[in-house]
């Protein structure tokens with residue numbers, strides 16, 4: 001199981017369809033302050049099922065939809081797709097390639113798709129169960145938050161260990 | 166009113182008497198991770214009257230006393246002196262140079278000195294009243310805490326403005 | 331004191347708007363009293379919009395944008411009530427080269443009215459220093475000052491391994 | 496599940512001790528269950544002692560030491576339950592050159608079992624990448640991918656201003 005491609009349309013500052021192809025090993029992302037690097041990390045967390053707007057630095061989930069600039073109008077939908085190779089069959093589904101898509105409309109309606117077919121969030125969560133893919137605590141380390149592992153209270157740290165159990 | 170000299174003895178990792186002379190303008194402090202740079206900022210905060218161990222990254226005030234290494238024993242006292250020039254008479258005291266000293270013993274006893282004469286914390290606080298010298302919120306920005314000004318709740322931000330009023 | 335607070339608030343606000351524009355080369359910033367009718371208790375909201383972008387909550391700003399907004403607020407407070415000194419501990423860590431240059435240019439305008447003690451790893455920030463201290467822990471756990479460089483006029487003067495006479 | 500948790504805990508603990516020694520070139524680290532009698536509810540304490548230093552609470556560690564301790568814990572978890580991917584957003588920001596080198600060396604041992612997506616400003620970390628994406632906001636407020644570099648085998652391939660086909 002590995003990531004092959006991330007596709008963002010209208011997600012935060014990524015107004016136009018943007019594609020990142022991933023290789024095995026290390027993918028590095030660089031660029032000036034405010035250009036959209038951490039928004040890519042948010043896109044991954046979101047497409048994997050994150051339900052808390054706070055974890056995406058917003059106050060309401062709608063904050064992930066492109067909100068316009070001084071020159072451009074806001075748009076009505078955000079969409080992120082993550083394509084994974086499943087050649088090793090880790091994901092309990094009969095495809096060698098799996099694409100998970102999440103969409104959110106300004107109306108508040110949200111949609112999930114599995115290989116372009118509509119499904120429920122529950123289906124996505126079940127697909128990722130026990131694969132370490134859910135938006136788990138230790139696979140996405142947000143900017144400035146490495147400290148949190150050390151400074152959270154002992155009871156909170158347990159959650160990290162339980163996930164690994 | 167300006168800083169002239171900082172002297173630390175047994176304060177955190179500064180076991181031996183260490184002197185830093187300050188010039189007008191900018192004094193830069195550099196060095197590898199863990200070498201003691203932020204401890205210097207803590208020393209300044211402490212000598213200016215800080216009473217919360219938490220603000221010095223410790224759990225009890227005793228944490229500022231040199232606690233030993235694998236080769237050295239802990240010692241019994243921490244002392245920091247800050248010498249300021251008072252040529253412009255900003256500090257309400259008849260000296261052109263003022264040295265504030267703070268000592269803490271393992272017994273818990275703490276002492277304050279003004280130009281080498283014992284005094285009370287109250288005398289130090291009165292000396293600094295309205296000069297912007299007390300360990301105020303915006304004159305010492307701790308490592309990683311620039312974010313706090315932005316993310317604290319609106320009521321908490323008021324304190325910054327009240328200090329400046 | 332109502333009058334005093336609101337005069338101070340207005341002065342800080344005017345400074346914040348101006349300094350923000352200087353740091354970001356455009357955009358808009360403001361400070362808003364949440365409850366105009368109760369000036370002495372009201373919380374304060376920070377509004378910041380980088381150039382070309384749409385106005386959004388400060389939580390959606392990037393790490394670098396938040397640090398620069400914090401710097402703008404800090405210096406806005408300084409302009410109204412300059413503290414004789416300011417300690418800045420690695421506030422340039424999240425900044426890219428362009429923003430470090432803007433920060434250093436802004437700082438240059440304040441060094442004549444306050445003394446700055448800056449802990450940094452960045453060469454450009456070090457270049458601002460009138461005096462540079464190197465801290466080392468050649469003996470594990472024991473901090474010493476290794477060198478003093480007068481960066482502006484004089485060349486580096488190696489003052490010997492322990493400037494702590 | 497009691498047995499499962501304590502087996503996982505012991506495995507993470509052993510990894511943490513080992514990886515900490517590797518990252519710090521010595522010292523000691525440990526993970527302690529606060530309440531042995533109630534394994535399923537007990538909080539977890541992190542113990543970390545850099546080489547040559549005395550054991551103190553993690554709050555007294557320096558910014559760089561805390562980041563490296565967090566990295567050790569993160570990779571200890573990874574060793575027990577590798578997640579297929581890991582996003583690291585500027586975790587090298589507080590580190591000096593020596594610690595960045597140690598972090599990169601450690602990372603090299605994990606890239607064959609997990610995919611890493613690393614957001615960074617540091618050249619040494621970028622050198623680890625198999626593929627490098629540059630993000631820009633040439634149009635204010637709109638993020639685009641500018642270039643894709645295959646750093647290991649091939650030379651930088653300028654894929655054109657918008658890799659977002």
Ligand SMILES: Nc1ncnc2c1ncn2[C@@H]1O[C@H](COP(=O)(O)OP(=O)(O)OP(=O)(O)O)[C@@H](O)[C@H]1O
Pocket residue numbers: 011012013031032033034035036037038039040063064065066067068143380383386390391392393394395424636
């Ligand atoms: N819904 C949205 N619509 C448009 N722009 C958005 C939206 N949400 C966030 N942004 C913008 O994205 C920018 C932040 O991007 P991001 O945090 O990814 O930057 P970064 O590249 O990580 O920068 P740094 O190096 O400073 O951390 C902000 O300027 C913010 O205004």
Ligand SMILES: Nc1ncnc2c1ncn2[C@@H]1O[C@H](COP(=O)(O)OP(=O)(O)OP(=O)(O)O)[C@@H](O)[C@H]1O
Pocket residue numbers: 176177178196197198199200201202203204205228229230231232233308471545548551555556557558559560589
């Ligand atoms: N009372 C004490 N006695 C001895 N050592 C102490 C004491 N208190 C703190 N220390 C040590 O000081 C070190 C931290 O120093 P400091 O935070 O100043 O580092 P720094 O130079 O700022 O590093 P960084 O660049 O990583 O931020 C820690 O290793 C800690 O163990």
Ligand SMILES: [Mg+2]
Pocket residue numbers: 037038143392393394584
């Ligand atoms: Mg970022």
Ligand SMILES: [Mg+2]
Pocket residue numbers: 202203308557558559
């Ligand atoms: Mg530090």
